[in-house]
Amino acid sequence: MFASGRLKRGEASALSRARTEPRAVRWALIGAALLFLGFFLLTPLVVIFAEALQKGFELYLESFKEPEAWAAIRLTLLTAVIAVPLNLVFGVAAAWAIAKFNFVGKNVLTTLIDLPFAVSPVISGMIFVLLFGMQGWLGPWLQAHDIKIIFAVPGIVLATIFVTFPFVARELIPLMQAQGTEEEEAAIVLGASGWQTFFRITVPNIKWGLLYGVILCNARAMGEFGAVSVVSGHIRGSTNTMPLHVEILYNEYNFVAAFAVASLLALLALVTLAAKRFVEWKTQRQAPPRGLD
């Protein structure tokens, strides 16, 4: 801040006016931005709940009494319960190796971890069909041993793990890199064991980032559509996750039921957004106040 302190009052207010636009321009810009967001975000969000409730609350609740809806909810939960913890362990291990140590090939490894984000969901599902499907490399062997992966639950879980693979690692790597290694080194020098250091020093430092990574990973795991659609085979009541069930109901013109299941997923999305806000608020309070550079 080089000048403002030494300016006379009139000049200072002229400068602060210089950083903003006339009132009319301001409100026109705000209006245009809100209109855009209204058309593209708010209307679709509201329509989900409006369509789900259009025939009344009772019929809305009725949609969840269908055994197939229940089966879809159960499968979605099961998939997330397997995929999220696995990717959590992976994310922590990868971040520990990449953020706390220097080794050859670190950048390549970081890029490879991001790879699933660069792959179209359809391709993410398809690679597991190529590997485990009937015409796939392991297909004949799996069939001989009566193991079903594609068009069955294991395939859905594998495809979900693939698409949610980078989330936790990607949150943790920059966070742990920024925190450096001094605190852990001090703990080791003072005689703490590796696990003690990890649980008493590292985990408290990264807990909010970790939580955020898990929330994002879970949201995607429960909501993935394209990849799961390829490997599921769409067997009602057996290999349909919630998003796939939404698709089937919608294509059968059963809009109330489709949007009822969709409304649960939309609520999950809103909870995810709220959790993101909460974590940001927590980490901002934790972070030291920023200097005036």
Next chain:
Amino acid sequence: MVLKQKSILPGFGPALGFTLFYLGFIVLIPLSTLFLKTATLTWGQFWEIITAPRALASYRLSLGASLVAALVNVIFGLLVAWVLVRYSFPGKRIVDGLVDLPFALPTAVGGIALSTVYSGKGWIGQYLEPLGIKVAYTPLGVIIALTFIGLPFVVRTVQPVLEDFHPEFEEAATTLGASRLQIFLRVILPTLMPALLTGFALAFARALGEYGSVVFISGNMPMRTEITPLLIMTKLEQFDYAGATALAVVMLAASFLLLLAINLLQWWSRNRLAAL
């Protein structure tokens, strides 16, 4: 050559070992099947599949619609980021939080919601149809869906740069007699350029591969509203694995080129910011 710098911290071996093992089994081995499968095709067959008229039409739609959607997002993303950083208005924090909705909302849910809103009888579609604008089951519908899923990228890349922007630059420019528009175009916009380009590339890359939100609104007519991921899906359903694989390789190559471009852009913008 030293493969790893000495450190007193434990656990490097097991952590890296597990990382490589998991990466190999979940990502690298499954992805490699794509290339092994393509290798069963001759060059002639491969070329024939990827240049078939239906494939070419799908590239045109996927590339064109993704490009338009990403451009729309550059303009409105900049506007939204600007309004959120510079101005205050009621409900601003809720709006700020809502920007990430397309990241959190499952694509299938976004897809059915958009096609309901923009269909001929929908909340917005019913006003567009009398004007002769049909959205659902046209390429315009594809653009709308891709704009929706790419919306957060530009906002979230531009927002932090705008927040960190030094007021001194604007003050100096004002003192030197520049108008607001001049300051925006010649002082602020050049600083935002790397972030805008990164946001554009991220939105474009995401749009290219998108499937769930598009299939409901596009109508999926071959040659007209069929995006490349959908064509791959169709081939898979017909058990034409070789055909699907060839198209997947083309898409993957495009994604990697974009990923490379994004990394270069981020490297460029870091250097630029460091130089400021």
